[in-house]
Amino acid sequence: MSLLSVDNLHVTYQRAIVALSGVSLSVPEGHITAILGANGAGKSTTLRAISGFIGLDNARITKGSVRFDGKEVAGLAPYRITALGVVLVPERDKVFPNLTVLENLDVVTSRASPAKRAELQATVLDHFPRLKQLLNREAGLLSGGERQMLALASAIVCAPRLLLIDELSLGLAPVIVEEIAGRLREIRDDLNLTVLLVEQSAAVAFRLADNAYVLEHGEVALSGSSVELQGNSAVQGAYLGTGAEGRRSYRDARRLREGGAA
Amino acid sequence: MQLIVNIVVLTSIYALVSCGYVLIYRVSRVLNLAHGELMMVGAYLLLVTAGYVTNPMVAIPLAAILSLTMGALVYLLLMRRMTGESVLAAILTTIALGILLRGLIVIFFSAAHQYPSVPLGLHSSSIQILPGARISTLSLVLVLVTAAVYGSLFAALRLSRWGLRMRAAGQNPLLAAQRGINLHFIYALVWGIAMFTGSVAGMLISLDAGLDQTLVLIGLKAFPAALVGGLDSLLGALVGSLIVAAAEVLLIQYVNPLLADVVPFLILIAMLVLRPWGLFGTREALDRV
Amino acid sequence: MYKRLVPIALAVCGLVALPIWASTSAMDIANQILLASIGAIALMLLTGFAGQISLGHAGLLAAGAFTAGILAREVGAPFWVGIPAAGATGAMLGLIFGLPSLRLRGIYLAVSTLALHFVVIYLGGEYETRRGFSTGILIDPPLVFGRELWDPRDWYPLLLVCAGLTWLGARNLLRARTGRSWAAIHDTEPVAAALGIHVARAKLTAFVISSTITAMAGALFAYYRGFVSIEAFSLFVTIQYVAMIIIGGMGTLIGAVLGAAFVTILPHAIEWGTSLLPTSRALAGSIFAINYAAFGVIMIAFLALEPGGLVGIARRLRGLIRGRG
Numbered sequence: 115m116s117l118l119s120v121d122n123l124h125v126t127y128q129r130a131i132v133a134l135s136g137v138s139l140s141v142p143e144g145h146i147t148a149i150l151g152a153n154g155a156g157k158s159t160t161l162r163a164i165s166g167f168i169g170l171d172n173a174r175i176t177k178g179s180v181r182f183d184g185k186e187v188a189g190l191a192p193y194r195i196t197a198l199g200v201v202l203v204p205e206r207d208k209v210f211p212n213l214t215v216l217e218n219l220d221v222v223t224s225r226a227s228p229a230k231r232a233e234l235q236a237t238v239l240d241h242f243p244r245l246k247q248l249l250n251r252e253a254g255l256l257s258g259g260e261r262q263m264l265a266l267a268s269a270i271v272c273a274p275r276l277l278l279i280d281e282l283s284l285g286l287a288p289v290i291v292e293e294i295a296g297r298l299r300e301i302r303d304d305l306n307l308t309v310l311l312v313e314q315s316a317a318v319a320f321r322l323a324d325n326a327y328v329l330e331h332g333e334v335a336l337s338g339s340s341v342e343l344q345g346n347s348a349v350q351g352a353y354l355g356t357g358a359e360g361r362r363s364y365r366d367a368r369r370l371r372e373g374g375a376a
Numbered sequence: 377m378q379l380i381v382n383i384v385v386l387t388s389i390y391a392l393v394s395c396g397y398v399l400i401y402r403v404s405r406v407l408n409l410a411h412g413e414l415m416m417v418g419a420y421l422l423l424v425t426a427g428y429v430t431n432p433m434v435a436i437p438l439a440a441i442l443s444l445t446m447g448a449l450v451y452l453l454l455m456r457r458m459t460g461e462s463v464l465a466a467i468l469t470t471i472a473l474g475i476l477l478r479g480l481i482v483i484f485f486s487a488a489h490q491y492p493s494v495p496l497g498l499h500s501s502s503i504q505i506l507p508g509a510r511i512s513t514l515s516l517v518l519v520l521v522t523a524a525v526y527g528s529l530f531a532a533l534r535l536s537r538w539g540l541r542m543r544a545a546g547q548n549p550l551l552a553a554q555r556g557i558n559l560h561f562i563y564a565l566v567w568g569i570a571m572f573t574g575s576v577a578g579m580l581i582s583l584d585a586g587l588d589q590t591l592v593l594i595g596l597k598a599f600p601a602a603l604v605g606g607l608d609s610l611l612g613a614l615v616g617s618l619i620v621a622a623a624e625v626l627l628i629q630y631v632n633p634l635l636a637d638v639v640p641f642l643i644l645i646a647m648l649v650l651r652p653w654g655l656f657g658t659r660e661a662l663d664r665v
Numbered sequence: 666m667y668k669r670l671v672p673i674a675l676a677v678c679g680l681v682a683l684p685i686w687a688s689t690s691a692m693d694i695a696n697q698i699l700l701a702s703i704g705a706i707a708l709m710l711l712t713g714f715a716g717q718i719s720l721g722h723a724g725l726l727a728a729g730a731f732t733a734g735i736l737a738r739e740v741g742a743p744f745w746v747g748i749p750a751a752g753a754t755g756a757m758l759g760l761i762f763g764l765p766s767l768r769l770r771g772i773y774l775a776v777s778t779l780a781l782h783f784v785v786i787y788l789g790g791e792y793e794t795r796r797g798f799s800t801g802i803l804i805d806p807p808l809v810f811g812r813e814l815w816d817p818r819d820w821y822p823l824l825l826v827c828a829g830l831t832w833l834g835a836r837n838l839l840r841a842r843t844g845r846s847w848a849a850i851h852d853t854e855p856v857a858a859a860l861g862i863h864v865a866r867a868k869l870t871a872f873v874i875s876s877t878i879t880a881m882a883g884a885l886f887a888y889y890r891g892f893v894s895i896e897a898f899s900l901f902v903t904i905q906y907v908a909m910i911i912i913g914g915m916g917t918l919i920g921a922v923l924g925a926a927f928v929t930i931l932p933h934a935i936e937w938g939t940s941l942l943p944t945s946r947a948l949a950g951s952i953f954a955i956n957y958a959a960f961g962v963i964m965i966a967f968l969a970l971e972p973g974g975l976v977g978i979a980r981r982l983r984g985l986i987r988g989r990g
Contacts, residue, residue, distance in 0.1 A: 167554070193553055202554050210544045210551065212658070220537075221544045223556030272556060407772045457969045463771040464718050468911065469968050471904055476961025482954035603776065634794075638787040641780040648777045652769055 117143040117308050118164065118200075118276055123178035123188075125156075125163050125332075133159040133173065134332045141276065146302055146309040148323035148340075150316055155329040157312040158205065161278050164310070165202040166192035182276065199225055199275030205284065208265035211254030215245055218253050218268050226273035237304065238267040241297045259290035266294070270301065279311045283318045291315075295322045320344050377508040383618075383625045385515045388522040390617035392577040393598035395529065395610060396570035402608035403546045403566040406455065406466050410474035411574055412595020414450070417477055418443040418575020419582040419591060420485055423492045432496040440576055447571025448564040455567065456560065478589065490587045492579070500584050514584040521580065525573055529610055542566060546608065597637070600644035606657020615655060619643065680825060684818050692817035694933060699824040700886055701925035703831045705909040707878035709921040710835055713910050714844065715871035716851035717766050721778035722879060722906045724785035725762070727898035728754050729880030731789050734802040734893035744807030748884050755880025756873050758785070763872025767865050782903060789895040801894030804887055820889060827885065831878060835918055838874070847871055901957075908964050914976025923975045931963070932956045 118141040125134040134156045141147045149157045162168045164180055166187070180188040187195050196202075210218050219238075224231040239246045242263045248256065253264060262282070269277055282298075283291040295318060301307060313319040319326055320340045328336040328349065336343060343349050393415060400408045408414075422439040429435045454473065458466045493499065500514040533539035545552040545562045553559055578591055601620040605612025620640050627635050653659050683695060704726060711717050729751035736742035736750055765777035793799055806814050814820050838844050846867040849857035858864050887893045905928050913924025935956055971977055 165554075167550070193556070193558070196554060196556055204551070204554070207548055207551060210547045212547050213540070213544060217540055217544075221540045221552075221555065221557070223558075225556075268555065407776075454965065454969070461968075461972070464712070464775070465968055465972065467772060467775055468904075468907060469965060472908075472961045472964035472968065474961070475901070475904065476958050476965065479954045479956070479958025479961060483951045483958060486951070487954075599776075600780075634791070638783060641783045644780045645777065645784070648765060648769065648773060648780070652773045 116140040117183060118310065119181050120160070120164065121179045121181070123160070123163060123180065124176045125159050125168070125173055126176050127173045132332060134163070136178070137329065137332065137334055138178075139327050139334065139337070141308060141310050142325070143308050144302075144306050145324040146299070146311060146322055148311045148313050148319035148326040149329060150313060150319050150326055151329035151335075153314070156332040157314075157329055158280055159332075160329070161202065161280050161310070161312050163188070164195075165200055165278055166190055166195040167202065167204075196272075197225075199273070200278065201269045201272045201274035201276070202278040203265050203269045203280060205280040209253040209256070209261055209268070212252060214250050214252055215256070215264055216249040218264055219271055222268050222272050224271055224273050225275075231271065231273065234273060234305075235271050238270050238301070241301050241304070242267055259286050259294065262286060262290075262294060263297075266298065270305070270307070275308065277307055277309045279309065282311055282313055282322075283315050291318055298322060316349070377506060378510065379625060379629060381506070381509040381511050383622050384519060385511065386621035386625060387614075387618045388515075388519040389577060389581065389594065390598045390601040390621055391614050392518070392522045392525060392580075393574055393595055394602035394605075394613040394617055395526065396574040397599055397602040398605075398607060398610055398613045399529075399566050399570045399573075401602075402610075403542045404451075404455075404563045405546065405549075406458075406470070407607070408470045408567075408570070409467060409599075410470040410477065411570070411599075412592040413474035413477040413481075414443075414447065414571045415574035415578040415595045416481065416587075416589070416591045417446070418571060419492070419578035419587050420481055420490075421446075421575065422579045422582070423485070423490055423587065426492050426495040430495055430497065432498055435496060436579060439579060440572055443575035444568040444572040446568075448568035450571070451564045451567035452560070456563070474592075478592070482589070487589060490582075492587060493583045496583075498583055512584060514580060518577075518580045518584075521576060525576070526610065526614060533610070538562075538565065593637070597640045600640040600647075603644055604647045604654055606654030608658055609654065609656035612654050612656035684821050689817055692821055694929065696817050696820050696824050696889065698926045698929045699821075699828040700882060700889060701906075701909065701929050702828050702922045703882040703885070704879050704906055705913070705921040705925040706831050706835050706918060707875045707882065708906050709910045709913075709915075709918065710838070710847075710878075711871050711875035712907070713915045713917070713920070714839060714851065715847035715868065717763075717868060717871055718771070718775040719762065719778040719872075719875075720775050720900075720903055720907070721762050721782035721785070723898040723900065723902035724782035725755055725758060725876050725879040726883035726886065726902065727789050727895065728758050728785055729883030730887035730893045730898070731792065731802075731895075732880065733884035733887045734804055735792070737804045738798075738802050744888060747807075747888070748881055751880045751884035752877045755877040755883075758880070759873035759876025760869065762876060763869045766868045766872065779900075782900065786895060786898060789898070793895055798894075801892050801896075804891050804893065806891060807888050814888075824885070824889075832918060832922075839918075843867070843870055843874075904964075905960075908960070908967075910974075911964070911972070912967050912974050914974030915972075917976045920974055920976045927975065928960075931960065935959050 120137060120139050123134050123137045124132070126132050137156065137160055139147070139149070139160075149160060151157050159168075159173065162173070163175055164187075168175065175188050178188070179186055182195075182198060182200060185198070187198065187200070210221065213221065219235055224234070226234060244260060245263055245267060248260060253261065256264060266279070282294065286294070298309070299322060302309060311319065311323060313322075320343065323340050325339050326337070326343050327334050328343070336346065336349065338346075393411070396411050396415070397408060400406055400411075418439065421442050422435060425435040425439045425442070429438065450473070454469065455466075458469050500512045502510045502512050503516070504510050505516070533543060541552070541557050542562055542565070544555075545557060545559055549559060574595070581591065581594065597620075598617070601616040602613050603616070604619055605614065605616030620643055623643060624636055624639050627639055647654060684692060687695065704722065708719070708722055711719055732751040732754040733747035736747050742750070762778055762781050766774055769777055793801070814823065839847075846857070846862045849860065849862050850864050850867050854864055857867075909924030909928045910921055911924070912927050913922065914920030936952060939952065939955060967974060973980070
């Protein structure tokens with residue numbers, strides 16, 4: 115059952131730059147789906163278009179549709195989309211720096227009832243024990259990894275039906291990313307969360323996600339389950355640094371390579 | 377001794393007025409240069425309610441509630457359109473609003489000096505609270521009200537749910553919206569509260585000294601107090617008010633009475649040169665709207 | 666090429682021929698518009714083109730007016746000395762007003778210029794009280810080419826020339842390197858700095874040039890009125906000039922002139938308008954307040970609805986007529 119389906123989405127920046135030219139994807143409920151691609155391929159743009167926070171970059175959806183739970187949401191005001199249960203963890207500025215960790219969790223508005231929300235908050239803190247130790251620390255003083263954990267935690271307290279994550283691993287040490295990815299999968303299993311994740315690191319994406327889409331130049335180049343894609347030699351060559359013939363055969367990978375992955 | 381009492385009273389006046397600047401700036405990142413005029417409107421609202429209800433215990437709260445509503449309306453009808461516009465446009469909108477209000481007040485109330493205390497039957501008398509120090513009853517009320525207001529604001533911002541949301545909205549409005557916080561409601565609320573506190577200050581001052589357009593000047597002079605303390609810090613507003621009030625009173629006493637109106641701005645300039653974000657303010661990029 | 670010249674030639678002819686058929690009071694208004702244009706162009710250069718917010722305009726006008734007045738009164742200096750001297754004062758003050766812009770931006774810059782305005786006004790007031798000019802300084806009408814300028818009709822050619830020179834000077838400045846460095850620092854300072862533009866110098870140049878022109882405009886005002894008083898230079902005057910550049914259209918020279926004309930004519934239009942109303946007798950007392958209120962409303966309207974100003978409106982109309990979107 116597809117919770118989110120994006121159909122032939124076109125997004126243009128400042129009426130001149132075409133960022134997405136016909137992206138279609140679908141996010142099955144209860145699964146983690148990843149969007150991969152090089153810088154500038156259009157990953158973040160897709161996420162922003164889905165969440166409605168696109169007008170800020172002077173961008174517009176020019177064609178196509180975004181259906182969440184069967185309802186058309188393209189062009190709706192961001193707070194409306196949030197109210198429907200689509201919660202975004204942004205790439206930057208993801209916490210309230212002068213509020214404590216606990217305040218960061220308390221301040222969000224949740225779709226769940228107060229009792230359920232308290233339960234969610236407790237659950238999320240169980241999954242991120244480090245946050246439990248830092249409840250009275252100001253969020254601005256947290257390390258990068260701790261901040262990402264807090265950002266995820268506060269988004270989950272909102273009781274989202276679809277969690278959008280923009281760049282989970284950016285700027286974080288691999289060890290931390292491992293930990294967070296592991297926790298995220300546990301939370302997904304625990305709460306039956308649906309996640310759409312934008313990730314630059316293919317390794318992280320494949321570890322975490324069930325399915326993935328590879329974007330380049332604003333289009334979907336490849337899609338499939340993680341297992342399938344990991345086995346795809348083009349993907350291997352371009353993103354995983356391994357290939358059937360080492361790095362010799364560039365022909366298949368060339369299209370993927372042009373995005374500037376290497 | 378009398379000097380200390382005078383400083384305390386003037387500090388209270390500036391503090392009660394300047395918390396309006398701080399609240400709006402901290403939560404919605406807008407510099408409201410119409411605060412002085414809104415304060416004056418609140419005082420004139422008392423004149424209106426006093427015309428209908430002579431019991432001060434009813435007239436004053438009624439006028440205060442009207443001010444709260446009006447403040448929220450100013451946001452909802454006008455300032456909401458200016459979100460996202462440039463710094464200059466937002467400031468100029470508030471200045472233009474102030475000009476409009478000044479004109480309307482004179483049209484409806486004339487420029488004559490008014491005395492809201494008369495219909496309410498309130499008289500200010502001078503009491504001796506300490507050896508060598510006298511204070512008028514209304515000034516004493518003002519000091520107490522300022523303390524109460526600040527106490528409530530500190531508590532509300534730290535402890536209440538909406539206070540927490542206000543602080544969050546002030547730090548990262550985008551994230552706040554993404555986490556389901558209704559920004560329009562928050563901004564309307566804070567504009568309402570700011571106008572409420574300013575109006576209470578205006579009312580108390582006008583009950584003591586009468587009411588006319590010069591009330592706006594007090595609003596203008598309180599602004600340096602807010603900036604010296606840090607435009608997004610309530611504690612800063614308190615401290616800044618103390619500094620400006622002390623400087624003013626002492627300079628009038630020992631140097632030159634005519635300096636009264638320019639001293640706050642000299643302090644402002646000094647602060648901008650040394651430390652633009654004030655004593656307790658957040659160091660910022662200096663150009664956010 | 667010719668298409669452009671014809672309307673310009675007509676406009677110039679109209680301007681030059683104005684004194685022939687216009688009444689004295691109309692000439693007075695025309696003169697006020699010319700004077701306001703000079704100040705407006707100066708502010709447009711600073712805020713509209715170089716992007717430096719300044720709320721100290723009235724202070725600079727006052728400085729120029731007082732320089733001319735003080736020199737005329739204390740030393741008997743003639744017109745030809747008073748105006749350049751005012752310019753020099755303006756340049757010095759411009760440097761002072763501009764220094765905060767090197768460290769501050771946005772509201773802090775606006776506030777610093779505001780504070781400086783109040784300091785200048787205070788100093789002017791101090792001078793008046795100390796020298797016993799509590800009602801203002803009187804200045805004799807200037808001697809230009811041996812002719813005393815009394816009547817608005819006498820002033821008109823001089824002011825037309827001054828305004829014209831200001832316009833041409835501004836236009837050439839904008840096309841030269843200075844103007845281009847201003848355009849660069851307007852929105853994207855870090856980029857400008859990276860491109861090797863000396864940001865501090867560009868900013869200070871903008872302040873100094875703008876203030877020099879403004880002070881000279883202030884001095885001209887003083888001579889025109891024959892009178893200098895600190896009360897004529899309130900914060901409201903600053904706001905009027907800022908309104909001029911916004912109503913006219915930020916970032917255009919013609920906008921400065923259009924805005925100056927609009928704001929100058931507005932009070933007269935309101936007076937005429939209220940005289941038509943049946944309750945005109947009752948309103949007469951609050952005509953000043955009505956001006957204030959109307960001014961506030963119009964400014965808000967332009968800020969909220971048409972930030973491009975009159976120029977913006979004209980462009981859109983032209984687009985509509987030509988059938989574009």
